[in-house]
Amino acid sequence: MALGPAFGRYGGVRIRVCDGVLVAGPIVLRGEHAGAVEVLDQAAAFAWRTRLASPRARLLIRSYLPCAVRVEVAEPSLLCPYVYLSTRRPAALAAALAEARDHCTAPAGRAR
Numbered sequence: 093m094a095l096g097p098a099f100g101r102y103g104g105v106r107i108r109v110c111d112g113v114l115v116a117g118p119i120v121l122r123g124e125h126a127g128a129v130e131v132l133d134q135a136a137a138f139a140w141r142t143r144l145a146s147p148r149a150r151l152l153i154r155s156y157l158p159c160a161v162r163v164e165v166a167e168p169s170l171l172c173p174y175v176y177l178s179t180r181r182p183a184a185l186a187a188a189l190a191e192a193r194d195h196c197t198a199p200a201g202r203a204r
Contacts, residue, residue, distance in 0.1 A: 105117040105152060105154070107152070107177055107179060107185060109185070109188040109189060109191075109192050112124075112192045112195055112196045113192070114126070114163070114175070114189060114192065116152045116175075116177055117152055119150045119152060119175055119177075121163065121165065121175055122196065123189075123192035123193045123195060123196030123197070124166075124167075124193070124196040124197055125165055125166055125167040125170060126163050126164070126165070126166060126189055126192065126193040127163065127164030127165060127166035127193075128163075128164045129161060129162075129163050129164075129186045129189045129190050129193070130161065130162045130163075130164075130186070131159070131161055131182045131183055131186045132159060132160045132161065132162055132182065133159060134158040134159060136160075137158060137159055137160040137178070138158075140160065140162055140176055141153055141160070141176060145176075146173050146174070148171060148172055148173055149172060149173055149174050149175065149176060150172050150174075150175045150176070151175075151176045152175075152176065152177045152178060153176070153178050154178040155178075157178040157179060157180055159178070159179065159180075159182045160176055160177055160178045160179060160182060161176075161177045161179055161182045161185050161186050161189070162174050162175070162176050162177075163175045163177070163189055
């Protein structure tokens, strides 16, 4: 059937944090542009993708995943207040994002 490949691509978006850069489908955010990282439980995730959603935010919504991560964007020139990412493992993603942010914003003389 023709729907099989379409559903495969819908659920096949990968979220990666490599070399201090978040890549989630069409969303790319460098670690130095990431602000606070918040793990959202089911109720908070629902609120941020509905009534609290900003029209300028970048969203990767997968309705079959109840939890998400919200990352504030600290770079004003990007014109995006935050990135919302539905994920199966929000705590692990939040930890990877915080590590990427801290690694990119560490002072030059500090050992990494």
